[in-house]
Amino acid sequence: MSRQPYIRPVSKTTWYMRNGRYRKYMLREVTCLLVGVYCFLTIWVLAILASGSQEHWNAFLVSQQSPSVVAFHAIALIYFLVYQTFDWFKLAPKAMPVQLGEKKMPDRFIVIAHYAAWAVISLFVFWLAGVI
């Protein structure tokens, strides 16, 4: 009897097409591109503010008003909510379990706490920005 173990090939570039679980994971991972985009967008905002010119600022606000920019932000918002915010909250209890006496706190309590904190933070920022 000779041993000759067979190794099945795995594609380094398309492995995630094998099942829905992996595809969902990849959709989550590419949210990093959105984070990058909004970081640099905000840095751009800071650059305009640093120039100290009100005209520059108003020109920037006007330059942003186009249907394609609206579409981009709207899609980005939904995508980000689904694949980053909700996913992060869902996975949070795994990384930070809470023990109450002898029992583990049910995951859903930790998730609910995250949503509550998120609501407070969002309302605070909207209040700060004068939206509400």
Next chain:
Amino acid sequence: MSTRQMELEVMRYDPEQDKAPYFQKYSVPCEDDWAILDAINYVKENIDTTLAYRWSCHMMVCGSCGMMVNGEPSLTCKTFIRDLPDRVRIEPLENFPIERDLVVVLDDVMEKLRMAKPFIIRKDDPPPEDREYTQSRANLYKFKQYTMCINCMCCYAACPQYALDKSFIGPAVLALAHRYNIDSRDQGKSERLNILADHDGVWECSFVGACSEVCPKSVDPAAAVQQMKIDGAKEWWKQKLGGGKS
């Protein structure tokens, strides 16, 4: 009890004859309450005695009958035919070399298991003779789920990072190490982290979470690995601020 005719497509590989694995079809009259393992046993006993596969207890304890069932890493003794369509594809666990038919080579994981030092490490030698190390119920409940692992290796078959890079230590071994790290009797956490939070350790995990989803014993390796990353990050700072030793 009624029977149902099922088509099993079983991956076959004979290292002495075959260049590559292929699928062989078996038509099996299955009883309603059968698990996939029963159908495979039926093939072995009644259709094809050359089929090679591992099993022992048929009751979710021994962990040896893990296989891919329709692409999902499964313990075949607890995967029931009533939950499956008429055609079922059975393959050996992914991400492991195939020894023969449905039998895989697990040497790699066994080596890694050694690295995790899955035993209680104490610094105060010799151990006390007149008493045992006491354990609170609260602490037991903290790590108990991780002790349920039966080393069936379904989590390794589900892990894409292990698939892409075999040097990654992987889910079950890391979960077992975490079980000892959070045991109040253990004092070997930093010793283990120095090994398991090194390059091939926890950082290779990108939190796909598939390991926990497929675990037949409801162990949560993904949680263990994330918690170990937090421990590893803390330990890194501790070592930097403490002058290199912990």
Next chain:
Amino acid sequence: MAIAKKAFVWGLFAAGGTLTAFVFPVLIALFLLVALGKVPEGLQFENIHAFATSWVGKTGLFIVISLSLWHAAHRLRVVFHDFGVRMDNLVANAVYLVALIGTVMTAFYLYKI
């Protein structure tokens, strides 16, 4: 063997990821409002300039932008790996350099405001 340096960037990744999950939806929503032409009171020049001039505003903006950048950079490194690019050292240096440049730019502009 020792704890890998990845422990440090992973710490930034995790902290930044938590921040983005909480803060980015509302940040994107503000950009959306601007794009819709409904510029809120707080984004009028005097108000946002005053906010970015205050120490609280500066600190908050710096923490959010820099940590989010490091989060994005580290995850992008993993994305490259997942899409089959195997020059991890090169990728890591490139993405962390971009995060570093962004962090320095943030600090620079905030200092100038």
